[in-house]
Amino acid sequence: MSETGVAPQFLADKDALAFEEQRQRRTFSFARLGFGLVGLVLFLVIWEIAAKIKNDPAILPTVPATAKTFWHYLFHKYPPVGGHTLVGHALTSTRRIVSGWAIGVVIGVALGGTMASVRVVRFMVDPIIEFLRPLPPLAFLPLLIVWQGINDAPKITLIGIGVTPILTIATVTALDAVPPELVQASRSLGASPLWSLLTVRLRAALPTIITGMRLAMGGAWTSVVAAELIASTSGLGYLINQAGQNLQMSLLLSGIVAIGIIGIFFDSLLRLLHRRTDPTSR
Template sequence: MRHLGLPVGSLLLFLSLWQVVAAAGTWSETLVPPPAKVWDAFVEVSTTHDGVRGYNGTTLIEHLGISLRRIALGAGIGIGAGVLFGLVMGTVGWVRSLFEPWITFLRTLPPLAYFSLLVIWLGIDESPKVTLLAVAAFPPVAVSATTAVTAVPKHLVEAARALGASRRDVVRDVVVPSALPETLTGVRLAVGVAYSSLVAAELVNGLPGIGGMVKDAANYNNTPVVLVGIIAIGVSGLLIDGLLLRLERAAVPWRGRA
């Protein structure tokens, strides 16, 4: 009950404070709409209302689904490349020395810094959006996988070699299981970074898409729809992070117990 009651209580407290601030009239409803208006906007963009289907002809769940598909493809590519690259950098010293500064450089760049360049190179269709999400997701996984591989206990590697294991056997049976917990943490971080880059990825030709919906609504000062989009991104992000956390617990049940 405590695990359920605290989140519900904090949500009710937040909604109450939001209503109080909106009712106080310190800011106009354009800036701080009351929760009821945000709920009305949620209903409007989720259904067909007065002959208008959702927002810009697409319902909220469809906007969200298109964005999730972009994240799945882009983050999937970035995570897969990051895991492989981290494994190589963690096991081959000269590769790490060569590429680690470039990955650090890439990790410090905000998505908007190179999105315009991707648009110039790749156009305004799906390619720059997916590429941006892949580039955003790659560094956290590569760094975490590299750190995890280099932190594998040396005595385990030496014991495996003493028992006749080949280099491939050592990587498969010792390095990968030992590095898996830290790598999965990097995957969760990468998905979070991809989510935080979503609106940037959909700045150009982002409709349909939840980030594009947020940007388009902001252009017209449609704050309720902006808040609906932000809440949808946050809630879906929480659900996906919860699924990844369950996957982590299933894949590495020994974490925190040994």
């Protein structure tokens, strides 16, 4: 076969195809980054124009004023007595987010996997999930404060309550969409139902589950900021609330910008994980 040149030609075509695919992905990434920067610049320009027209920093500060405030509070505490720097408030909110989100993901994936595998459990749990899903997690906050106080525990629990139904539904939907041929092939090779679930069905369902994780992360930020607005002495929600009460709009916007930066960071990590599990995605 090597004498006819068929195998070398096949390998050459395969390498060329892989190179072209990598080139297209790099081009797409550069274009995505470029257009993203253009969109960001346009947003900042519109913000600056609106601030100049309004000409009232107590309502809408300019972009340079907000950037100056953001930089200042990276190293200075707010409130000055007993407060934290902007980084400290951000780390507090991030710790709560990661803890509650991780708990919700684990419970949601485990519950969704059980529901997709055991029909009786699905019939029992599905009405509860459908009941909890439309409820805003913030509705549970007064109850959680009575039970757990105003420390980190009720905020983490609140985030978990919001994340769990999203991941449960995403997991059940993803597992139901796995082609039955894959499961049958694994079972014919001697895999048990549990082993087939862990190694075949969950692996095939991972891209959809990760999409659910991304959606849940956004909801988690909504929950924690709302909780910090109501019952907290630290965190970005607390910072935003205090700045708003004192009409420090540039600090308020700095807190919002910090949330956006952290959110983009975590979403980028989940996007990277999604691409690792689904090579066809971009």
